[in-house]
Amino acid sequence: MTAAGAAVLLGSIDAYVLVSVLVDMIGDLDxxxxxxxxxxxxxxxxxxxxxxxxxxxxxVSDRFGRRIVIHVCLAAFAIGSIISAVSLDLAPLVAGRALQGLAGGALLPVTMALAADLFAAERRAVVLGWIGAAQELGAVLGPLAGAGIAAVVGWRGIFWINVPLAVLAALAVHFALPRDTARRAGRIDFLGGALLAVALGLFTIGLYNPEPEDAVLPPWGPVAIVAGAVVLALFFLQQRRSAVRLLEPDGVKWRPYAAVLAASAAAGAVLMVTLVDTQLLAQTLLGLDSAGGALLLMWFLVGLPLGAVAGGALASRYGERVPALAGFATAALAYVWIADAVPHIALGLGLAGAALGLTVAPLSSAALRVVPEDRHGTAAALAVVARMMGML
Incomplete structure (x- = not known):
């Protein structure tokens, strides 16, 4: 699992690696x-x-196995990195980044499903905690890695270095993980997957606002969101009528699974509000520059992976409900503390990060526990998507 966790960390770092070098990049792109x-x-x-x-x-990982999908994703990640590194214009660079995102995003849920394949329910929460920590650690290491690499070899080196790292990760996965066992025969709902992908893409475009201080949504946001809702409605209609579905409903305990999705979305929303509001607070009320705001935010970001590891250990010992509820309750108290402690909010941010991190493994473990094992890849993916959509 260490090899697969390293692959997750690689994809997570790349999600944040451009934060500190974006100004340099746009200068080279005119x-x-x-x-x-x-x-x-x-x-x-x-x-x-x-x-x-x-x-x-x-x-796809449910149908064909985890290891082969991880290999394909790492190969696609390397190809996307090469495209990004050699791009001279914005369009091919965006295409390369999109391919990186497609490959890097799949690594997390597939690795979560792999943990469920290899570990019994009472032990897997610990492993999921470490996987969650690897994912959250990317927010800490990404900007630092980007700035450090760019200072030595330029921003294109950020993408070039991904190629040998992806090769090493693929070799580690190949030799460290067991061969994929035979999977359940059946077809894959490519139409449903495509409709959901388009809907999620439209929501992403509509909800992500590069200038949140000016408006909640970007100018194109309402149109994209309405279009996404229409496509999502088509997806649900197709799922009702299709003989093959993206997530077969039989055997799924829908009530707890829906609760996990809702809690994951809420956690994602709280996470993003903290990321945005901490910077705004730092650069307005506290009088800090962007670097000072980033250092202040580091208290929160470091707390997340630490909490994720602790949450996995607690969920393995006491079940998922106790650490999840404790995490959300502690986070609520931490935000009350932050509101009362301004401008001295560093410790409160650290506590809030650790508390939210505490919920990562219990929610992941619960999502996998209430869905049959032949659908763990899909179940994990939808749980991660719920968290990401909450962040938007």
Whole structure:
């Protein structure tokens, strides 16, 4: 599992790696510094691929096995990195980032499903905690890695270095993980997966606002959201009438699974509000610059992976309900503390991060426990998508 966890960390780092070098990139791409919004597709392109392909690729891993899907994703990640590294214009660079996102996004739910394949229910929460920690650690290491690599070899080196790392991760996965066992025969609902991917993509485009201080939604947001709702309605209609479904309903305990999806979306929303509001608070009321705001936010970001590891250990010992409820309750108290402690909010942010991290493994474990094992890839993917959509 260490090899698969390293692959998750690689994809997670790349989600945040451009944060500290975006200004340098737009200069090389001849985008004026006062039109930073034109570089937004570099972020949304990765998010689009990251979110949209998850459910279908999770289902593919249910059908064909986890190891082969991880290998294909790492290969696609390397190809996307090469495209990004050699791009001289914005369009191919966005395409490369989208391919990176598609491949990197699938690594997380497939690795979660792999943990469910290899570990009994009472032990898997610990492993899921470490996987969640690897995912959350990307937010800490990504900007630092991007700045460090760019300082030495330029921003294109950020993408070039992914190629040998992806090869090493693929070799580690090949030799460390057991061969894929025979999977349940059956067809894959490619039409349903495509409809859901389009709907999620439209929601991503509509909800992600590069300038949140000006408006809740970008100018194109309402149109994209309405279009996404229409496509989502078509997806549900297709699922009702199709003989093959993306997530077969038989055997799924829908009530607890729906609760996990709702809780994951709520956790994602709280996470994103914290990321945005901490920077705004730092640069307005606290009088810090962007670097100072980033350092303040680091208290929260470091707390997340630490909490994820602790949540996995607690869920393995006491079940999923106790650490999940404790995490959300502690997070609520931490935000009350932050509101009363301004401007001295660093410790409160650290506690809030650790508390939210505490919920990661219990929610992941619960999602996998209430769905039959031959659908773990799909179930994990939908849980991650719910969290990501909450963040938007």
């Amino acid at each position: 985008i004026p510094a006062n039109h930073l919004e034109r570089a937004t597709p570099l972020v949304t392109g990765y998010l689009l691929g990251y979110i949209a392909g998850m459910p279908l690729l999770g289902r």
